[in-house]
Amino acid sequence: xxxxxxxxxxxxxxxxxxxxxxCLLGCLIGTLVxxxxxxxxxxxxxMLLPITFGIDPIGALIMLAGIYYGAQYGGSTTAILVNIPGxxxxxxxxxxxxxxxxxxxxxxxxxxxxIGSFFAGCVATLVIAAVATPLTRLALLFGPAEYxxxxxxxxxxxxxxxxxxxxxxxxxxxxxxxxxxxGTDLETGEERMTFGYAPLSDGIDFAILAMGIFGFAExxxxxxxxxxxxxxxxxxxRLLPSLADFKKSAAPILRGTLIGGTLGILPGxxxxxxxFASYSLEKxxxxxxxxxxxxxxxxxxxxxxxxxxxxxxSFIPLLTLGIPPNAVMALMVGAMTIHGIVPGPLVMTRSxxxxxxxxxxxxxxxxxxxxxxxxxxxxxxxxxxxxxRLMFPAILIxxxxxxxxxxxxxxxxxxxxxxxxxxxxxxxxxxxxxxxLLGYVLGKLMEENLRRAMIISRGDMMTFIERPVSAxxxxxxxxxxxxxVIPSIRRGRDEVFTE
Numbered sequence: 001x002x003x004x005x006x007x008x009x010x011x012x013x014x015x016x017x018x019x020x021x022x023c024l025l026g027c028l029i030g031t032l033v034x035x036x037x038x039x040x041x042x043x044x045x046x047m048l049l050p051i052t053f054g055i056d057p058i059g060a061l062i063m064l065a066g067i068y069y070g071a072q073y074g075g076s077t078t079a080i081l082v083n084i085p086g087x088x089x090x091x092x093x094x095x096x097x098x099x100x101x102x103x104x105x106x107x108x109x110x111x112x113x114x115i116g117s118f119f120a121g122c123v124a125t126l127v128i129a130a131v132a133t134p135l136t137r138l139a140l141l142f143g144p145a146e147y148x149x150x151x152x153x154x155x156x157x158x159x160x161x162x163x164x165x166x167x168x169x170x171x172x173x174x175x176x177x178x179x180x181x182x183g184t185d186l187e188t189g190e191e192r193m194t195f196g197y198a199p200l201s202d203g204i205d206f207a208i209l210a211m212g213i214f215g216f217a218e219x220x221x222x223x224x225x226x227x228x229x230x231x232x233x234x235x236x237x238r239l240l241p242s243l244a245d246f247k248k249s250a251a252p253i254l255r256g257t258l259i260g261g262t263l264g265i266l267p268g269x270x271x272x273x274x275x276f277a278s279y280s281l282e283k284x285x286x287x288x289x290x291x292x293x294x295x296x297x298x299x300x301x302x303x304x305x306x307x308x309x310x311x312x313x314s315f316i317p318l319l320t321l322g323i324p325p326n327a328v329m330a331l332m333v334g335a336m337t338i339h340g341i342v343p344g345p346l347v348m349t350r351s352x353x354x355x356x357x358x359x360x361x362x363x364x365x366x367x368x369x370x371x372x373x374x375x376x377x378x379x380x381x382x383x384x385x386x387x388x389r390l391m392f393p394a395i396l397i398x399x400x401x402x403x404x405x406x407x408x409x410x411x412x413x414x415x416x417x418x419x420x421x422x423x424x425x426x427x428x429x430x431x432x433x434x435x436x437l438l439g440y441v442l443g444k445l446m447e448e449n450l451r452r453a454m455i456i457s458r459g460d461m462m463t464f465i466e467r468p469v470s471a472x473x474x475x476x477x478x479x480x481x482x483x484x485v486i487p488s489i490r491r492g493r494d495e496v497f498t499e
Contacts, residue, residue: 030070
């Protein structure tokens with residue numbers, strides 16, 4: 001009965017006029033972001049962070065969460081109609097979704113994608129509600145040493161699950177950790193790595209770093225490509241799948257939900273792996289694997305369910321442990337910090353309305369996405385024809401205004417521009433910026449817990465090994481990194497990301 005009491009509290013919080021409105025707004029923006037290739041939820045959330053300063057913390061987080069899982073829905077629309085994945089998680093959907101569209105079955109593909117995503121989202125939200133309390137109770141047993149080791153393990157997974165070279169991913173994590181130390185040391189009062197530049201004495205603002213590395217840099221990167229969008233000219237067709245389509249899709253939706261929900265919890269970027277794993281499984285167990293890549297509805301149903309389930313279960317480590325499993329969740333940590341909320345297990349006891357309200361809002365958001373997505377297909381098709389060169393000036397202007405409004409400081413805009421150039425540079429040299437953001441977000445927490453652990457143990461580093469939970473977490477971290485550098489496993493990992 002406890003879970004129903006918690007859900008009642010959550011819905012009483014989420015069903016206020018303001019929070020429902022912000023949830024719908026987030027879902028609508030998220031869908032728009034997913035539909036338009038080249039923007040993405042990371043860049044969008046960073047651009048909207050300054051706007052949330054004047055909003056109630058619960059409403060702000062509900063809106064940002066809606067943008068994230070709304071983008072998973074929108075990405076499938078672009079993948080099916082244009083053969084361009086609006087989101088990384090929609091890459092697999094292009095394989096069969098676009099072929100279905102060419103065959104005049106775009107409506108069926110869009111319909112099954114929406115239904116599968118809705119089902120997966122509801123199941124994932126139920127899982128969050130069920131496991132949140134036990135995980136939080138477990139997290140309360142953690143001390144500073146265990147938290148430090150847990151974050152180390154999270155960064156190790158981030159390295160392994162990042163695209164490209166393991167060494168480049170490690171370099172990005174270390175760069176993020178280094179950036180987190182910039183500013184005045186609260187313990188000693190000494191300035192660290194400010195180079196005498198006064199605006200850096202308070203450290204690098206999270207929104208400025210994220211906006212530069214992801215928002216502005218993404219705009220610069222997209223200007224390189226003259227993107228041709230070949231929108232399918234055939235009729236969209238009926239949106240409601242037939243009974244035969246439902247029979248073919250039911251099992252893939254269930255399997256995709258299970259795979260995506262499980263991988264979404266993994267630190268790093270497990271939610272991105274869910275659709276790939278689901279597609280591979282469906283192809284392996286199919287009676288006729290040759291159908292895949294030629295318009296098999298299972299190739300849309302499974303991956304689309306997996307990506308939405310993964311997007312929502314990635315909130316579990318964030319809400320219960322305060323550990324962001326991917327770059328978007330790192331932005332959510334930044335948003336919580338901006339609003340004076342310390343992420344972690346104490347959120348449930350100190351702000352139960354926030355915790356339960358966010359969970360309940362996901363159900364509302366999933367229903368809203370199902371309602372607003374299918375009737376607006378015609379609008380999304382028209383938007384897909386808008387050239388990117390007409391959108392980027394507006395994106396840059398509004399983003400610059402948002403950055404300036406954080407502290408009313410022109411220096412913030414300059415620093416953001418510097419990070420934009422750095423972000424563009426690291427992308428050009430084959431580095432992935434997501435591990436850098438994770439390193440930055442976890443850096444301050446790691447430093448704080450490291451200091452606490454050392455004070456408690458009176459400077460004895462063995463405390464991290466003598467405490468069983470801490471030792472196991474560190475062992476997992478080192479084992480994961482060791483496996484990633486073994487030649488045969490590294491080749492297999494590279495092949496997976498290449499595919």
